[in-house]
Amino acid sequence: MAPSSSKRVRGAKLTRPFIIGNTAHVLPHPSFPNPPPAHTKAWTVYVRPLPHGPDLTTWLKKVQFKLHHTYADASRTIEAPGPFEVTETGYGEFGVEIRLYFAPEAGEKAIYREHYLVLAPYGTEEQKVVMERENVVRAERLEIVEFNEPTMEFFKMMVGEEQFDWLKVKKGRGKGKKPEMVLESGVVPSTQLPERGVEEPGKGLGSGGAWSLGYERQVVRQLKEAEKVLEGMVGEEKRAMEERRKRMEELGVAVAAK
Template structure:
């Protein structure tokens, strides 16, 4: 069967397009709560997939699916036009699954990403973190990434190149102040390190408790044998 027009792949060619994904969360002012806000919800937040520097990405991304925590009504949110984002309120941090679907010309499978929603600041000394909390500063957690189209179809190649090449942003921040790779990754590493320490401490205490219980059982057995 002959190939569909412009579905032939261009061998040896790779095209990448940068984008950012992540979230911004703002503490709710208890004196100015939005109407109908559940009493236990402490933050307003938005998770999104965007072009770098607000560059258009809808010419190669058809839609984006966000999978929220199961406690939310309709946790599977499909956004079929830009801006590709979901806004909600809540009190807890959790992992959000992000599934990016490409335009038909791409003929590639959807790409799945994972983002951990952050509501609280973790970067900085204690004084700075406390100031950030008291001033209810927004907490931003955005990651820079690239979608690579290896050997794209002729139709996809024409689509991508007709919009020009997107520029790679500075590693630290773009014009809107979003935090990228280094700070976000450093924060995650710090949190993982602290988490490992807590787990190790729990394991140590559990072992000590187990050893004490075994010692008590041995004493009881010894007493029973004497009777």
């Protein structure tokens, strides 16, 4: 009989959404008192769970961040329990290669992702003003990993309640009694995207709480609207090109006639 760790749950598929992103600050900054003279920005690149999502370490063993080759020890590996992040100072943007290593129970190979380090304010003028005023740039995106026909052992880990223990806080039970760990009021844990985003205190929806099914639908609508605008612009340019072509032909005929 094959060991339990190699048995697969046929027909099952597990998905886990998570966040890859970075924050950045203009130097000088109180959290970075002595940066190198040429460095103008401080930043943190990270892999994080959704605010009310399951613990990443249920399925993630370690994360390797490959920074620009000019950094000493450019390859940084962070092992569970994390946090899976790297903080540095610098002055330029670059792509960070991220390698995700799964828990051994998964029996799966590591996968690659990449995040482009964003240091300058971006978005609408209003969004840029807020970023400059608060001196924080936050650039994030939602990623999803899938496990098809997971091993039996891994499947049990991924459906267990223990993956939500990180969301629990201590609650007193009276004098002389051991406190119990309970979910905070209003916290609804889920392994899937919530219907509505969860705003983190002092950070707003840009902190990762924006990730929800509602936000996903909003982005899809915006992309479709942008696609229509782009199609209109392409159509206008095609018509303009045709007009220019006809004009050039007319000029050519006129010159030949002379």
